[in-house]
Amino acid sequence: MGEIGREKKSSHPHALMKSTSIMIREKEEEQKMGLRRKKDSDEHGYGSSSLDTLAEAACFIAGQKTKDEILVPPKKRFSNFNFLNDMSAGPSNMSTTPKEENGLIIRGEEEVSHCPIEQVTNLLEEYLIQKYPKKLRSSCKSITIFGQKLSCAKKKRGSFSNMLLGLNVKKDIKMKKRRVVVAAKNKGKKVKFDNDMPPSNLPEEFKSLIENMNGTNVQRLVHKSLFESDIKSQQCRLLLPRQQTKSTTFLEPHEKNMLRNYGFLTVPLIDPKLKQQEINLGLWNPNKAKEFYVLKSHWKSIVSEYGLDIDDVVELWSFRVNHNNNEINGGYDNGGQLHFALVLVGDAIKKESDKEGTTSSANDEACAGKTSRRVGRGRRSNPDDSHATLPALNSKGRFPRKSLGQHYMLDSEIKEQLTAAANVGEGDVVLEIGPGTGSLTNVLINAGAFVLAIEKDPHMATLVSERFAETERFKEETALRLVESSLRTSEYRPHQYLSQFLFRLLII
DNA sequence: AATCCCGCAAATTGGTTGCT
DNA sequence: AGCAACCAATTTGCGGGATT
Numbered sequence: 001m002g003e004i005g006r007e008k009k010s011s012h013p014h015a016l017m018k019s020t021s022i023m024i025r026e027k028e029e030e031q032k033m034g035l036r037r038k039k040d041s042d043e044h045g046y047g048s049s050s051l052d053t054l055a056e057a058a059c060f061i062a063g064q065k066t067k068d069e070i071l072v073p074p075k076k077r078f079s080n081f082n083f084l085n086d087m088s089a090g091p092s093n094m095s096t097t098p099k100e101e102n103g104l105i106i107r108g109e110e111e112v113s114h115c116p117i118e119q120v121t122n123l124l125e126e127y128l129i130q131k132y133p134k135k136l137r138s139s140c141k142s143i144t145i146f147g148q149k150l151s152c153a154k155k156k157r158g159s160f161s162n163m164l165l166g167l168n169v170k171k172d173i174k175m176k177k178r179r180v181v182v183a184a185k186n187k188g189k190k191v192k193f194d195n196d197m198p199p200s201n202l203p204e205e206f207k208s209l210i211e212n213m214n215g216t217n218v219q220r221l222v223h224k225s226l227f228e229s230d231i232k233s234q235q236c237r238l239l240l241p242r243q244q245t246k247s248t249t250f251l252e253p254h255e256k257n258m259l260r261n262y263g264f265l266t267v268p269l270i271d272p273k274l275k276q277q278e279i280n281l282g283l284w285n286p287n288k289a290k291e292f293y294v295l296k297s298h299w300k301s302i303v304s305e306y307g308l309d310i311d312d313v314v315e316l317w318s319f320r321v322n323h324n325n326n327e328i329n330g331g332y333d334n335g336g337q338l339h340f341a342l343v344l345v346g347d348a349i350k351k352e353s354d355k356e357g358t359t360s361s362a363n364d365e366a367c368a369g370k371t372s373r374r375v376g377r378g379r380r381s382n383p384d385d386s387h388a389t390l391p392a393l394n395s396k397g398r399f400p401r402k403s404l405g406q407h408y409m410l411d412s413e414i415k416e417q418l419t420a421a422a423n424v425g426e427g428d429v430v431l432e433i434g435p436g437t438g439s440l441t442n443v444l445i446n447a448g449a450f451v452l453a454i455e456k457d458p459h460m461a462t463l464v465s466e467r468f469a470e471t472e473r474f475k476e477e478t479a480l481r482l483v484e485s486s487l488r489t490s491e492y493r494p495h496q497y498l499s500q501f502l503f504r505l506l507i508i
Numbered sequence: 509a510a511t512c513c514c515g516c517a518a519a520t521t522g523g524t525t526g527c528t
Numbered sequence: 529a530g531c532a533a534c535c536a537a538t539t540t541g542c543g544g545g546a547t548t
Contacts, residue, residue, distance in 0.1 A: 230539090292515095
């Protein structure tokens with residue numbers, strides 16, 4: 001109590017309205033909708049009539065089902081339905097500081113009471129769960145009522161049953177005072193609104209790598225000094241300044257749709273050491289006036305790997321790589337697949353090179369897509385180690401896709417050990433799920449086995465069949481038979497399948 | 509239970525505009 | 529010119545779901 005009344009003088013009057021963006025103006029609603037609220041019907045003062053109407057709305061929503069979004073176009077049927085009233089779009093001449101009294105928000109002469117958010121969400125949830133086919137529920141990403149998006153995008157795999165329909169409002173009107181840490185910390189630090197960016201200058205090594213990858217449309221997206229929130233371990237994201245990204249057209253329409261519908265887009269990234277990995281590009285406040293792009297998953301590991309710190313300057317570049325095989329990404333990549341390159345600038349790069357001098361390449365592992373090589377140990381070298389196909393793959397912008405469960409196994413010793421452990425010998429028939437570059441396949445064939453391989457990634461499928469096209473056994477169609485998976489639309493994951501298969505074996 | 513990760517929106521700050 | 533109110537851009541606190 002009183003928190004609202006103590007609203008800071010400097011704070012914007014709209015600030016409160018935003019936070020209470022959905023409220024119900026009861027009197028208005030009663031008049032508009034002809035509803036008669038039962039007195040004493042519930043503690044919030046909301047009678048069943050309103051909730052019935054809401055249920056009706058839910059019913060209507062359910063009737064508008066589409067695969068990715070349930071959309072209720074404004075003023076289509078319930079033109080007088082103003083139940084979920086966005087107060088942020090309310091009267092702009094509201095100058096009185098809002099106050100809270102007896103559970104009511106007082107704004108000038110107008111009285112509005114709290115929306116029973118939980119009731120609303122519970123009701124919608126219950127209704128939709130009852131009325132909605134399960135299949136459709138699971139694919140539903142958001143619900144829009146009269147332009148108000150009820151988002152559930154944050155739950156990647158959230159089933160509808162445990163999904164809360166966030167109404168984009170604070171459930172609790174009471175606003176906690178935030179600790180003012182920023183002001184003290186950044187005192188005197190100028191917030192840069194003017195984009196006095198230095199001229200674009202992509203380092204030569206990046207240029208040549210991108211050239212090798214046949215990259216086109218190379219452009220600098222972002223030039224940014226890192227802030228605490230960019231590197232804080234609890235935050236794990238890099239916010240891309242809106243000014244620098246809003247005018248650019250680095251995303252194609254289908255990519256924007258992906259972002260809006262699924263909340264993120266996995267983009268191949270060349271990191272400062274020219275290693276290739278993937279990063280998730282996210283979108284905050286989708287479909288709102290202030291959309292922000294952020295780099296999410298794996299940003300944290302980049303921060304720790306390169307020891308990024310406050311005030312380090314980074315640049316994010318984008319480019320596109322045309323794959324010959326346009327089947328990749330469902331044939332959407334007409335303009336080429338989006339790639340990013342992360343470049344350290346100034347002190348950040350100096351610091352990184354200093355670090356490299358002292359720590360050598362101890363963290364280099366023979367893992368996905370890394371161009372590192374292991375030294376020492378006296379292990380015999382094998383031409384397959386750094387994979388004959390790997391440089392070629394990388395140069396074409398192909399590297400392991402976690403979304404497909406891809407991991408390149410580069411250590412031929414392990415492959416041989418695996419083959420030996422499985423006791424694979426002449427004449428054995430081996431089912432290989434996800435041969436990838438065919439490195440294990442090669443060992444298996446050399447051991448005399450007949451290999452039946454299933455590959456989902458059409459690019460890999462082509463590659464592995466080309467690789468073994470020269471082998472005599474392949475020509476005879478006895479050693480390797482490649483099955484191009486038609487499971488593209490399923491949730492097929494080779495390693496998941498394998499682990500489940502092993503698990504079943506164990507329990508049998 | 510602890511930690512990680514994500515997304516929203518409050519807080520902060522510099523710029524702009526309008527009035528005196 | 530000086531001031532206040534408003535606007536816009538950006539950072540980051542924080543809640544809460546997901547994961548370990």
